[in-house]
Amino acid sequence: MKTNELEKEIGLSKYTIRYYEKEGLIQPKREENGYRDYDDETVQKLKIIKFLRNLQISVDDIKAILDGELDFRHCLKINQVNMQKQIESMNEIKDTIDDYYDKDLPLIEELSEIKNNNNKMGLGFQKTTSTVSLGRKLTPELARRQLIITFIGALVVAVSFSRMPYDLGNMRVLVGIVFFIVTFMLMIAFSFKQTSAMMLDNILNQSVEFLSDGIYYYQFNGPISNFKYFFAVVFNKKHQFMHKCLYEDIKKLEVIAKKKYMSTGSPLAYETYVSDFKFTFKDGQTFYFYWPMILNDDARYIATIVEKKVEYIEDPYNILYAMKQGINLNDYLIGR
Template sequence: MKTSDLEKELKLSKHTIRYYEKEGLITPQRDSNGYRNYSDEDVQTLKLVKFLRGLNISIDDVKAIINGDLDFHECLEVNQVHLEKQIESMKEMKQAIDAYRDKDLPLIPGLENIEVNTKNWKLGYQKTTKAVSLGRKLTKAWAKRQMLAAGGSSLALSAAFTVWLSIVIDPIIVRIIVFICFFLGLFVLMIATAFARTFAMMMDNSLDQSVEFLSEGIRYYQFKGLKANLKYFIAVLMNKDKDIMKFYRYEDITKVCIYTNLKYMGIGAPMAIDVYVMDFEFHFSDGNKFYFFWPMILDDDSRYIGAILEAKVPCIEDKDNVLYAMKNGLNITDYMLNKD
């Protein structure tokens, strides 16, 4: 059989056939004019080689199997172990790729030192988006949950107020009108003040504010009053929040100040404990500033933020050097209490 015919029958390239010949797997004869002529034995050997290579068996092991120096099934068992390790490695690689893609991170050297890790926080301490962020961005799903919480609280308070008012006002129609007005007013007020963001531990009192660190820059929302916050809330429900949020490229951030403050918190105990928290102040080239009081930072976002700030912002004011703690995933309170 000629080389061209062999290529068609086995669907192997001429280069691959020559390679197997060079490895000594086949020894075609030459006819009178010098052209290779493959025997039936060569064809059967090449079919076997193609099958074994399709199982990801190395060329050396293929030669050993064909020569009878290696058992086929033993080779499969060894390859299965290697393949399982490769699959696990590929899964980890895919997980990392998905995480970096979803987070929309800038390409900075510090990324190699950060292990992709997502924590399963309890309800109320979960991230709302996959982007690296200070605070938790208000999303449509979370806005709906806030509406349910505000509706329930407003309904209970309005009902209690109306019952009390019934002592003074007798006509039921008046009480119904008062109930509706009180309910709507309280509901709007709760939404506008982002009441659901305030916890007794003061761990998330950020008034729907957030800063997302994206590949090209940061996008943030700054609370500027009840009317503006209500407008932002509605924009989130209509998927138009980006029209209200501000975006600055990293080169437009002139300075970031990190302030470390000591707070005293009681967590179900008679004695308060010391907790260090961070405030962030962003300065931009157009003169704008954004001061973010005590934002919640979840998962490993602190490490990403520290690495991004160091790589992208030319001036960082950080008298306590907490940027070091952020980059290395250290607890800020422990770091400050053990700081020399």
């Protein structure tokens, strides 16, 4: 069988076949005119070589197997171990690629050392996006869920009001409807409030995402703006309300530690520390983020990103250090 026929027969290029010949795996016969002639035995040997190469067995090991110097099963065991190590290595690489792509992370090598250890948290604190963020981003799914809850709440309040012993005559139904609409709008508009001492009110529906090239956020502009933004999110039209600032356009970041007293509904309150973030941009605008809730890994990502990307940082209590180390803020600040 001539070389061109052999190429078609077994699916190897002539360069690969000649390489195997050079390495001593095959010894084709030569015709009087110098052309190579591959007999059936050589063809079968090449098929075996191709099979073994597909198993990622090295040329040296293949030669040893064909020469009877290496047991095939023993070789498979060695390759099995090596292959498992390669799979683990490739999985680590894939996880890193997925992490950088899904989170839209900037090109900072240290971020690859942060592992995915985010735990699900109760009380509505679950992350709503895959990106790195302060707070909890309002997504269409979350907004629709809040819409249903708010609708039911406003309806209960309106019905309760309409049943009160007021002498409203025929206006009772109309007053109930008006009361429902007003209550519903107010509940939506003020669902962004961040000044209450209640835990759940302080991170509601606001977030700052730290993306590959800058931060992405919604700037509170009062109840009417909040109401419009809420329904824009419901209908996937939020982009007109969102702001993006490139890292190079952030003039300063202030990390502010504050002592607060929190209540979970009981008459008793307890002392706790919270951190606020104030961004000052080079165009003179500012963005103040109150008391953000941060999951552990996001805290590490954020601290690493801002230290690398933001030109000037004011952090008198070294909050970013605590974030990078995954230290609880109360544990870190008590006694300082």
